[in-house]
Amino acid sequence: MTTVTADLPASYLTKENSIASWLLTSDHKRIGLLFFASITFFFFIGGFAATLIRLHLLNPAGTLLQPDMYNRMFTMHGIVMVWFFLIPSIPTTLGNFLIPLMIGARDLAFPKINLASWYVFNISGLFVLFCLFVGGVDTGWTFYTPYSTLFANGYVIPATIAVFINGFSSIMTGLNFVITIHRLRAPGMTWMRLPLFVWAIYAVSLVMLLATPVLAMTLALVALERWMGVGIFDPQLGGDPLLFQHMFWFYSHPAVYIMILPAMGVVSELVSCFARRPVFGYEGMAYALMSIAVISFFVWAHHMFVAGISIYAGIVFSLLTFFVAVPSAIKVFNWTATLHKGSISFDAPMLYALGFVGLFTIGGLTGLMVATLSIDIHVHDTYFVIAHFHYIMVGGTVSAFFGGLHYWWPKITGRLYPEMWARVAAIVTFLGFNLTFFPQFILGYLGMPRRYYAYDPAWQVWNVLSSAGASILAVAYTLPLFYLGWSLFYGERAGANPWRATGLEWLTASPPPQHNFPLTPVVRAAPYQYNPADGSYIAQDGSINA
Amino acid sequence: MRSLRPEPQYATLEQQTETAQLGMWMFIATEVMFFGALVFTYFLYRTQYWEQFRLAAQDSKLLLGAINQAILLTSSLTMVMAINFGKEGRQRLLVLLLLATALLGLCFLGVKGYEYFEDYQSSTVPSLNYLLKPGHHPPTELFWVFYFIATGLHAVHLTIGLGLILVLVWLAQRGRFSSNYYSPLEVVGLYWSFVDTVWVFLFAAIYPLGRAAT
Numbered sequence: 001m002t003t004v005t006a007d008l009p010a011s012y013l014t015k016e017n018s019i020a021s022w023l024l025t026s027d028h029k030r031i032g033l034l035f036f037a038s039i040t041f042f043f044f045i046g047g048f049a050a051t052l053i054r055l056h057l058l059n060p061a062g063t064l065l066q067p068d069m070y071n072r073m074f075t076m077h078g079i080v081m082v083w084f085f086l087i088p089s090i091p092t093t094l095g096n097f098l099i100p101l102m103i104g105a106r107d108l109a110f111p112k113i114n115l116a117s118w119y120v121f122n123i124s125g126l127f128v129l130f131c132l133f134v135g136g137v138d139t140g141w142t143f144y145t146p147y148s149t150l151f152a153n154g155y156v157i158p159a160t161i162a163v164f165i166n167g168f169s170s171i172m173t174g175l176n177f178v179i180t181i182h183r184l185r186a187p188g189m190t191w192m193r194l195p196l197f198v199w200a201i202y203a204v205s206l207v208m209l210l211a212t213p214v215l216a217m218t219l220a221l222v223a224l225e226r227w228m229g230v231g232i233f234d235p236q237l238g239g240d241p242l243l244f245q246h247m248f249w250f251y252s253h254p255a256v257y258i259m260i261l262p263a264m265g266v267v268s269e270l271v272s273c274f275a276r277r278p279v280f281g282y283e284g285m286a287y288a289l290m291s292i293a294v295i296s297f298f299v300w301a302h303h304m305f306v307a308g309i310s311i312y313a314g315i316v317f318s319l320l321t322f323f324v325a326v327p328s329a330i331k332v333f334n335w336t337a338t339l340h341k342g343s344i345s346f347d348a349p350m351l352y353a354l355g356f357v358g359l360f361t362i363g364g365l366t367g368l369m370v371a372t373l374s375i376d377i378h379v380h381d382t383y384f385v386i387a388h389f390h391y392i393m394v395g396g397t398v399s400a401f402f403g404g405l406h407y408w409w410p411k412i413t414g415r416l417y418p419e420m421w422a423r424v425a426a427i428v429t430f431l432g433f434n435l436t437f438f439p440q441f442i443l444g445y446l447g448m449p450r451r452y453y454a455y456d457p458a459w460q461v462w463n464v465l466s467s468a469g470a471s472i473l474a475v476a477y478t479l480p481l482f483y484l485g486w487s488l489f490y491g492e493r494a495g496a497n498p499w500r501a502t503g504l505e506w507l508t509a510s511p512p513p514q515h516n517f518p519l520t521p522v523v524r525a526a527p528y529q530y531n532p533a534d535g536s537y538i539a540q541d542g543s544i545n546a
Numbered sequence: 547m548r549s550l551r552p553e554p555q556y557a558t559l560e561q562q563t564e565t566a567q568l569g570m571w572m573f574i575a576t577e578v579m580f581f582g583a584l585v586f587t588y589f590l591y592r593t594q595y596w597e598q599f600r601l602a603a604q605d606s607k608l609l610l611g612a613i614n615q616a617i618l619l620t621s622s623l624t625m626v627m628a629i630n631f632g633k634e635g636r637q638r639l640l641v642l643l644l645l646a647t648a649l650l651g652l653c654f655l656g657v658k659g660y661e662y663f664e665d666y667q668s669s670t671v672p673s674l675n676y677l678l679k680p681g682h683h684p685p686t687e688l689f690w691v692f693y694f695i696a697t698g699l700h701a702v703h704l705t706i707g708l709g710l711i712l713v714l715v716w717l718a719q720r721g722r723f724s725s726n727y728y729s730p731l732e733v734v735g736l737y738w739s740f741v742d743t744v745w746v747f748l749f750a751a752i753y754p755l756g757r758a759a760t
Contacts, residue, residue: 183568184555209575213579240590
């Protein structure tokens with residue numbers, strides 16, 4: 001089989017190499033790498049804030065940071081991690097790089113808009129850095145009114161401008177993906193032959209497109225109210241502060257699914273490839289992704305059970321939230337069933353993927369607990385909630401991001417990473433993560449509120465455990481920088497298809513040439529045609545590989 | 547004349563044209579959510595304070611709003627005619643009608659500016675010059691807050707549309723459009739019609755509905 005591409009002269013990396021050829025590129029693969037540089041930078045900024053928070057909480061009296069600085073740190077941690085790392089993480093890097101390759105296209109539909117998205121992202125990043133350096137914000141990443149509009153003394157307006165501009169980047173990238181997947185699929189690439197990663201990016205892009213504008217309007221209203229003193233959310237002037245929460249969560253709950261859906265796509269690719277089995281219930285997996293995307297728009301008020309909404313609204317939103325568990329559970333069961341009778345190899349990407357499934361399950365089940373009215377009244381705004389959503393976002397999304405990064409690293413760079421080190425990093429990530437966040441479930445259950453600067457000394461042991469875990473996690477997240485960086489120069493050359501995987505992206509050279517495929521591939525097979533019995537597989541172009 | 551070849555990611559020019567239009571439709575969907583959030587809050591508060599909103603809306607300038615409605619609907623007509631002439635390759639008429647559309651857009655902005663001036667004179671501009679009239683309560687100011695945010699954002703969109711139309715004029719004069727290639731006309735036309743449609747909704751929500759007793 002493999003390829004059409006054995007003797008291509010230059011890859012996308014080497015075709016042109018001036019600085020301008022990178023900064024003005026319209027190649028989706030290069031733009032993916034540009035985004036990768038930007039979000040890595042912000043990941044470490046957000047991580048730095050988290051480090052300070054965990055160090056501070058080693059001591060019940062909290063001695064490291066002044067109270068006001070502590071508030072600014074957890075706010076910055078939230079803003080940076082949510083909008084500058086998690087939301088763009090998988091879509092803008094792996095999504096940008098892989099979507100055209102996976103559907104057999106030469107580029108995204110609108111390459112210039114794709115590049116513009118990166119510039120807009122960085123402009124919004126400058127605003128957030130400005131905000132950080134002049135003194136930060138202390139509202140929490142949620143900007144709740146009337147605190148943010150009337151009382152907060154931080155730099156709320158620059159922060160809202162940063163997030164507002166960031167939304168344009170989300171929209172441009174999401175729009176590009178939706179249109180590309182609709183219009184640029186290779187011949188034979190029907191909807192039911194799309195790899196699940198493509199389905200996931202499609203679902204997430206729709207959510208980005210329909211939810212982000214509402215956040216933009218909400219934050220514009222907050223900034224305007226703070227600047228001009230008009231009373232949109234100010235009860236003294238007739239405004240309703242609760243309306244802000246409704247509008248904010250109308251975006252920000254779907255935003256959680258913006259973070260997790262691409263991760264689910266990545267994990268489906270990994271589990272299937274390393275178990276050498278077709279994804280169990282492919283169609284169900286695709287529909288589950290889409291139904292999670294749709295249901296995500298009807299659950300927002302579960303963030304507001306104790307904010308003063310009516311008990312009947314609470315019951316309805318609680319029930320609607322339970323509905324999300326159905327497609328989510330379908331996914332977990334199907335990943336597990338995919339493993340059944342598979343021929344499993346525990347390479348680093350698979351370790352990350354299996355870690356994802358376990359951590360996502362814990363995060364998801366505790367999600368049902370906090371969606372239950374009677375439990376939520378007790379654990380609302382405690383560390384239980386913090387632990388719950390970190391299991392989804394860090395345990396889930398970040399694990400999948402690292403798994404996907406390792407899996408496609410040979411395709412992106414043309415080099416293999418050192419497997420031993422990568423396995424160590426994957427295992428240390430899993431252990432460090434659990435040590436960091438499992439104690440927080442206990443802390444929350446015991447009643448420790450989130451965002452507090454000091455706490456009851458009885459809780460110190462769990463906080464110390466959590467901080468110890470955070471230091472392990474920090475090592476695990478820094479480790480790949482070194483060995484992946486090393487592999488860029490000294491790694492073994494990867495062939496076109498080092499994992500013997502079925503997707504179209506593995507049919508072209510590693511790294512791929514400028515326009516991906518010399519000839520547009522024709523798709524003749526469903527994805528994931530692995531045979532665990534003899535290790536053979538059928539690639540999506542229909543070629544049989546023993 | 548420039549040779550007509552699609553960009554590398556497209557197989558045919560036709561595919562490229564249709565994709566560009568689909569992209570604009572998708573963008574319009576995001577815009578609907580953007581304005582939708584604002585209109586939703588407007589109606590929410592109008593339901594809550596309908597009496598105060600009715601009092602406030604009586605100071606809105608119905609005549610100027612209606613004139614602007616007529617101007618924008620006419621501009622949609624000239625825009626559609628421009629696209630049709632572009633498709634037929636009739637350059638002079640294309641440029642003429644694009645200029646007419648731009649001129650109507652400018653008229654709209656002029657009338658809108660004058661309306662803002664009158665609003666200022668009647669002390670209905672929140673945070674700059676706002677006087678609570680006898681019998682009015684603070685929620686009347688909310689009406690004006692939404693009025694200015696909504697019409698202001700609409701004006702921003704219209705200005706962007708004007709810019710796009712001027713780019714089209716420039717391209718048309720360089721002979722870029724023909725019966726084979728007119729995709730930018732369609733795409734900008736979609737955007738322009740969307741901006742007009744937003745005004746149709748804003749006009750209805752602010753001027754006549756605002757005045758209505760229930």
